[in-house]
Each structure stands twice: as structure tokens, then as C-alpha cells.
Amino acid sequence: MALTHVRSVARPSTLGEAWNEKAARGEAARFFGGGIDVVLFTPPTVHTLIDLAGLDLRGVSQAGGGLEIGALTTMSDALHSPAVEAFANGFLCQVLRRVASPLQRNLGTLGGTIASAHPWSDVIPALLALDAELRIFSGESRSIRLEEFLADRAACCEAIIEAILLPMGAGERIATYQSFTRTAFDISLLNVACSAHVDQGVWRDVRVVVGGRPGLAARQTSVEVRLEGAKPADLDLAAVARDASEQVDVRDDIRASAAYRRTLVDTLLLRCLKVLGGGGNSE
Amino acid sequence: MTERRAFDVIGKNEMKVDGVGLVAGRPKFVDDLKLPGTLAVKILGSPHAHARIVSIDTSRAEALPGVVAVLTHKNTPGTRHTTAGQGYPEPSPYDARMFDTKVRFVGDRVAAVAAETEAIGEEALKQIRVEYEELPAVLSMDEARADGAPIIHDEKDATGIYDASRNIVADVDIDVGDVSKGFEESDVVVETECETQYAQHTPIETHLVLAYLDSDERIVLRTSTQVPFHVRRIVAYTLGIPVHRIRVIKPRVGGGFGTKQEVLLEDIPALVTLRTGRPALLHLTRAEEFTSARTRHPMRVRVKLGAMNDGSLHAIEMEGTSNTGAYGAHGLTVLANTGSKTLPLYNKAPNAHFFGQAVYTNLAVPGAYRGYGATQGYFPLETAMDELAERLGMDPIELRRKNHIRLGETSPIFEKLGEGREGVSQIVKSCELAKCIDLGAERIGWAEKRGKRIRNGSWVHGVGMSIMMQGSGIPEIDMAAATIKMNEDGSFNLLVGATDIGTGSDTILAQMAAEVLGVPLVKIVVTSSDTDMTPFDVGAYASSTTYVSGNAVVKAAKNVRGQIAAVAAELLGCEVGQVELRNEQAVGPSGSVTLERVCRRAMYEAGQFQIAATESFVPHESPPPFLANFAEVAVDETTGQIKVLHYVAAVDCGVAIHPKQAEGQVEGSIVNGLGYALHEEMIISSRGRVRNPSLFDYKIPGALDIPKIDVILVDSYEPTGPMGAKSVGEIGINGPIPTLANAIYDAVGIRLHETPFTAERVLSAMKAH
């Protein structure tokens, strides 16, 4: 249905112009890329939409062994990009393939999916597992870790996301993702993304992220601490997963109970850890 | 009827007569006709599950620029009626009012607005001030029947309710023999109780109606309906206008599955148009489709089986309690069908008892939904049969073989239990169920897989089966008619009330006419479901179209064939009885004439008359189609997730007039049934509100969710059917629940009694085991 409260669309051609348009209107204006979240979730107080398509924020490039994905790159374009496929063993493609439907992936952008920060997001836990950074613009460009961006929503939701930055190191991680949905075209009712550097058989810089809790994806730092510096073979992975499931913050919602989500954390995390340890299937 | 022979058009996968327009996106649906000045109609739905409307102030809404009319109980007819699209007199209570002074479920009608645009309409709804007196709400069947429960239908003028003071819409109780004695005499007794959930049909096109006045000031309702004639009658009655001032046209419908066997919306835009003179479009949003259209009847059904050691069933008891929501539409008939379409399958048990009640609650309103009670009944029946087989040490297939109804047999249930009233006695004249079982078992690999619990990582495999029957129309109650008239190029117009809702009935009825008249399909031009132009038909429900409407078409075609033969006989100088129609010719013993020639003679040359006929058909029996289902599932022991790997449905639908369309009906109903079995559930809050009224939260199967599906159309012939056909529209949806339940048991040894079989439920059951 039309957003009848929207009265104008601004079409800036530089980041500065876009920023000024927003600054002039505050809460009454909203940025859009693909526009999906705008169509679905815009409150009636918004009167102006600011189109970011005029800014050159599309495309995937390899910079210094890392990956830079323009915020307005659609999820489909990212999914089909050879550079993205080549990065971290195709981990991002594995995740992107699960997001919504091809129809939505053809329209929705990576920047948009981060900005909307839905609790069910598959992309956010995956990027957190890779310790992704963002280049954002709030008067001037700067980079910020995705984790910080999400933690400081109040300040950061004003910013324009320019690009997702994945440094070369991120590409050398072993990363894996598990999610549980009811039907194939459904949001995750629980997802787990894990990654680590494997350095002479030892796990380093481990990340364990649980999303769809139904809260927003969150790192499970106590689990990470336990795994840090460990040799997979020396660990009782089943016990680690079980303990993690007992500690994770999960809730009831219409899709599943908190208790079931706990069970899924146990099962899905164990599958992830087995893959990281070199022993499991990645599906 | 027609003797069995090789057919020219029947049994061929002809191109659907409406197919080209559909793939080309031509304007064919209700919403594709745009009339200038059309008002947007919006309904204000109740926020409360149960409340009295103390006052309603529409002045602010009426004052909004662009608002043309506001309807409430104060300015609309108060006629109690049923919305159920059934034949008159409808076996459903007259408990609904266009706008009532009371609301009975969240989403119930409070008021309606007609405005220049939808946006203005929505704003106007917000301006309507309603003062409610909230009443205690009844949110379960047990609460509803408890002593002192609030009375949902306390109005004085409702009729047809079994006992309104106890919220009981209907009560059914029939028996054969003496089940108590029967159970005592049995060697083994098994009992199970199952519960099914609120589910919705989710047709991709929601309910919508366009009302307008034609150039003669008659009201035209262009509506997405399964029941055009019932719409006409019930709208006339509700609004107090004569039937002859209303025309109902059903264009293409984007899915029905039973939810459009209802006069759900038509009265409102009709009244708006009558009062304003302007066209009015009422189109439910997807959320309204969930909350305020129709749903499946949630039911609790208990089955008790008593058998002898040799496996012969000796006593069957089925008790059904049906939640019929806030209004009683279809409440009695769905409940009765739960028994009437299940128990005759095991006809040889000399003792049988079916009883139950349909109960009001302050919840979303169930209605007709493919399967119509049989779906809910086969869950406990076919799982109890499996339990019985295990107790007897018999293969489940052998137990079915021993007990199912056969050719030439009858069941006392046919006579005792019909659609809400007594039924009609009948003998089964076609039954290939045994063959269905053989072919299905082989295709799934029953012998290789049953009881093996093959493992694959954390997945355990199992196979299960079930058998079922349905019906073909409602005997002695349904009526269909067909008119055929001839054109001078040897083509024919076929006018049928029969309602094609995507089922392909326009095509298969045309195939039948083409077969009798000896012409290719393209020479039959179909007009359907227009109450001005086409003769009566009850509509698309009860799997009636192929059998009932089809028989009417065949009758009409034979009549026309006779008229053609008479004219041809004159031209050929032979006896009428010597003339046959084939290849667009009337063929005599020593010559032939084209149909074109025949028609020109009749239209222009001598003894001129229009070659045409109208014939009606009332069925005297309801020949059941039969189905044997087999499924292979894998159960993930760590998450409880069920994957259906392979689903086989071997079906006896009589002669398949259009094999691909028949397969399509079974494939579609299987996938719908899989959703109902595994994922679909309307979740209701403690205040009676539907919490997941969207396709985002209520998940139906998509293309990535389907197993390998094999539909086997088993060769069969029904002598009372048109060209040997029965029906196939509903039966497929009954299979998945019991088949999967039985397969899950084979895999992991747990019996599930509650749908949907969500991963969470399955895992809990496994842990408790």
C-alpha cells in the first residue's frame, strides 16, 4: 500500500547533500536504498524519503586482499559476485542464499539490511562473525566495527552506511553458519554463526554469534573465552554447546518457545563447532 | 450413462479453455475491471472477542471529505441469515446479522465505510467512535460448554441453533448395532484422541467483491466466489431486495478451497451501491483474510476401535467436538462429514457410533475447507488403525486390506449420516482401492523401508500409510443444470452455473460436451457462473462439479445430439436412431452431413428452430473416490524437524477427464495438507486475537518445501458418473496428517496426537518418550 504520508522524495547526488537533507528534517525523513524496509515499516511521521541511489555506493571490490561491498549492493549481486564467493570460502554466499527469497534479494541491499537491524537477520550474525567493519558517513566518512555500530543505534541510525568492509584477515577465517526455519522461505527462529582463525591447530580470535533469539544477534563472549586458544580435539564440544545453550538469552515468541531455542543453540552450535574443528559438514 | 469405450476428448490433456488468458495476464479477475467512480469500502473490525456495542458515533467519519457512506447496525437491515453457501434451506443456523449490536470475535463486523479512496476509508474508520461493553469471552470448546459460560448467541431471533444457552450449534448422534457390546466382544480395543488446529486456506487472491449498477439499474455483484447462486439468494434475503434485481457474476477466482463457499462480504458493497448509485469495491487485506474470512474447524476427535484377533473390525466409535467459532456457518455439516466420509470406509464393522457437537467460541469463524471434516476425522482413525495393527502383530497394510469397503458393498453409515441430516443409501459401484494400495506400496518401497529405521547422521527414516475415501457431491440435495445451444459453424455454447475456481471445471465440462457431440474442444464455448446467463448450479463444493455438473452437461449434450440427429436424418433420408455424431459430422448408414450444414438448415432453411437444450441433474448417490497415501519421512533426532522425502498418492477418481488437471488437484491438495500437518497454525492470544495474520508469520509450503510427489491415477470407471468420472477435488488433503503421523511412528516410535507436527512438538514428544 502506498505510503500516503510521504510528500516528497529527495535525490541527492553526494553524501554531503544526503546528510544535509536528513539533518534538515530529522525524524521526518528517512534514507532508502532498495526501499523494502521503508515500504514495510515507515511510521506516518515520515514525510520525506531520501534516495541514496544517486550516490556511488554499489559494487564489490577487492582492496588489499580484503573485500569492500558498497552498501547499495543488492543481496543478489553480492551473492553472485565472484569476489564474494572467493572470500572466506564462500561463507557469505552460504548465508545470503538463505535470506528471504530471490525476489527480495534482487531488491534489498546489504546496507539496508544492516540499517534495519532486524532480530531475525541472517546477514548481521554472519558479518559479526567475520568482525566486519562499516564505513559510515555522518558529516564525514569514518569506519566503525559493525559490533559498535549496532551497540550505539541511537547515534548510528542517523548515519549513512557507505560500505561493508571485510579486511584480509577476515577472509582467512574458517566460518560457518547454521539456522533453523519452519519452511524454507521463513526467517530464522534461531541462527548461529561461528568463525575462528586456525593457527597450528589452535583456535584464535573465536567468534560465536547467536541471532533470531528473538533478540538481535549477539556475541556469546563466555563461549568465545572458553574456546580461545584451545585445540578442538582437547575440548568436549558437546559440553561447550550445552553450556552455551544454558547461558544464552532467548525468549518465547510465536515461532518458538525459549526452551526450544535453547535446544537449537545446543544443536546448531555443536554443528558449527564441528565444522570449525574440521570434523563436521557445513550444511 | 455412457458405456466405457475409447474416448476422443475425454482423458486427453487438452489446453485449458481459459489458459491463454491466464498466462498472458489478461484482465480476468474481479479486481481487473476498473469502473470510474468506484468507491473503496473498508470494514471496521471489532477489537474485542466478545462485547456489546453500547453506542456508535459515526458523525466524525461521515464529515470527512471523501466519505460517501457509513454503515452500522443503525442504518442497515437486521435480517438474521447464514453466510454459509449451501443449498436452501441451509443446514446452518441463521445467526448472523449484517451489522449486529454485539461483536463475537476479534475482527467481527462493527461498521463499514465507503470512500473515494482506500486511504480516506481507513482514516474514516479511525474516526468512528464506538463504546463497547466488554463481555467475558469464551476461547475454547470446553469453556464454551461449561456451566455458566457466557452465551455467545443470546439474540432472540436466531434460528437453527441446537442449544444456544450452552453454545452448542449442532449435535449429531447416529449408531449402528451396539458399540458397547461390540467393544466387549472384541479381542483388542484401541483408543486415541487427536486435536487439529486453526488453519487458513490462504488463497493467493483474498476475498473481494465489486458491486455496481448496470445500465438498467440492476445490481451486479462481480465476486470471487464458489457459490454465485447462493450469493444471489442470500444477499437478496439479507437486504430485502428481489432476486430478479440482482446479477452475480463469478469471473476467474484466485483460489477458494472452501473459504469462498461463503457469502462473506457481498451484502456490504451491494448496499453501498444501492444507496449511492456508485460502484463499490470491497477487497480484504491479507490480515483481514486471516482474521475475518473463514478458517478450518479446529477439532478434537476421539476414535475407539475394537477388532478380533484375525484383524476384522468389530466396533468403531468416533466422537467429534468441533470449534465452530463465533458463527455457526458449516458447523453442523462439517461435523457430520467427519463421520460420514470416514466410517463407511470400514463398512464391515457391524457396530458403529458417531456422535459429537459443534460449539461456539469467541474466535475466528471456521467454514468450509477442502476435506470438510473428513480431514480432521482421518487423523485419529488412520492412526488408530496403525496402533491396532501393531497390537495385532499385523502389517498396517494388511489390516487395511482386510477391512476396507469393496465394489458392490455398502455401509449403513451412508444412509444414517449425510450432510447434517440423514444421508442416502448407496452401493459402491467403482472401487480400485486395493490396486491403489498395491501400486502405492510398491512405489514408496514399503517392504524395503518399513520398520528399518534407516539412519543418516541425526536423521532417522520411516514410512507410513493411510487410506481414505471422500464423496462426489451431496446426493438428493445438490442440483446442477447445463444449457447447450448450437451455432451455425457447428460450434456450441455451453452455459453452466458450475463454478470454476481454478479447478479447470470449465475445461472438463467442455470436454464432456465435446465428447458427446463429436467435436473438438475448441468448438465448445463455455460461459459459466453468471446468474443471468447460466442455469442453476449449487457451486463448487463437496467435490460435486465433475460428477453432478458433469452429468447435467452430458444429459444436455445428449438431448442436443438427439435434435441434431433428427435434422440430419431428414437430410440423409434415414432413421434418427441411425445417426451418430463424430468428427464434426452427423453420420448415417450411407452418407454424412457436417454439423455446420445441420445447423444452417435448422436456423434458416426449414422448420426453423434453435437447436438447444437445458437439462438438470440431481445425484442419487455420492460415489466415493478412494486414495492410498504413502510417505517416507526423515526425523532429525536433535531438532525434531520432519523432512518429507517422498509422498505417493494412488487415487481412484473414476475416469480422469483431464489427467493433468486431476493430478494437479491431488498434488495441490497434498501440499496444502503437508502445510496443515507440519507448519500451519493460527496462533491466538489470550484475548482471542490472531497473533500471526500474515504470510510472513503463518507459513504455507513453498517450492523448496515439497517432497518428491508421485500421483498415480489408477484406472477406474464409475458407471453412474459422466464418462465414468467421480471426483478428485478434496480427497488429497486428507492424506498427509495421518500418513506422516504413521511414518513418524515408524521412524522414531512416537505417536503424535496434535497438529501441526512442528519440530518443537516432535522434539518434546521424543524427549518424553
Added chain:
Amino acid sequence: MTITLTINGIEKKIGIAPGATLLEVLRHEGYVGVKSGCGSGDCGACAVLLNGRAVNSCLTLAVRADGASITTVEGLADGRNLHPMQKAFLDTGAVQCGYCTPGMLMSALDLLSRIPNPSDEEIREAISGNLCRCTGYVKQVEAIRAGAKAMRSERHD
């Protein structure tokens, strides 16, 4: 405001409300083959090709499509000759009520423009956002396979 859409090869300047969706604009312009099923991007009945990629037109702001090339189901046939994919849907019996069909065709054609010889799994994934309640998807997958084959033959002729 005014936007420019090239719809089925015809460039049009269209006055729109700024917050209008592409679905509303297309249907208003007479392209009623583009269907409305849910308004939330969950059923796919509204799918059209936007610069060759299938998208939910109910989720697409019309202004997002400004300057773009749109293909709707009405643009598939070549005059009176159906597109091979349309013929495949008819021949396979993959059309029941037909309401989801236009959207399905769009997803199928998007897939085939990238993968001319898709596997059944790729076909199912391509239409995973197009819900159908009538067919159970069985014949639609067959139809897309057959349509793909017909399109490959056409290219070789």
C-alpha cells in the same frame, strides 16, 4: 512527482504520489496482470522484472524504479504469439487458478537469463518466493524445465 518507466518496451512518464509502490502504479496504468496477494513481499504474486531482475513490485517504491526498464507478464508474448515459457506452463498443466502464474513466469525468466539450463533445485530456489496454493509446485517446476529447453532450442535455431 513524475517518474519515467519503460514498461514492456514503451517509455512512459507517469505522475505518482511520492510514496506509491510500483505495484499500485502498474495496476493503475492498466497492467492488471501484475497481481496483489499480500502487500508484504511474502507471496510473490506481484513479481515483475526490474532491469531484468524479478522483484516484488509491492515492496518496490515507484520512485525506486524511476528510469528503469520494467517487464510485466503483458510484455512476454510477441504480438499474439505466446512466449515459450507461457506455452510451457499451459502444456504442462501448471496453471490452475492462474493468480500466481504471472509472478512465477517472472521468476522463471530471471533465472533463465542467468542460468539457461537450470537444475530442478535451482528452479525451485528461483520460485521459492512465489507462493501457490493450487498446484503444489510439481507441474510448475516441470513447466519451467520444459520452457527452459524450448528457449534453448529457439536460441539455437
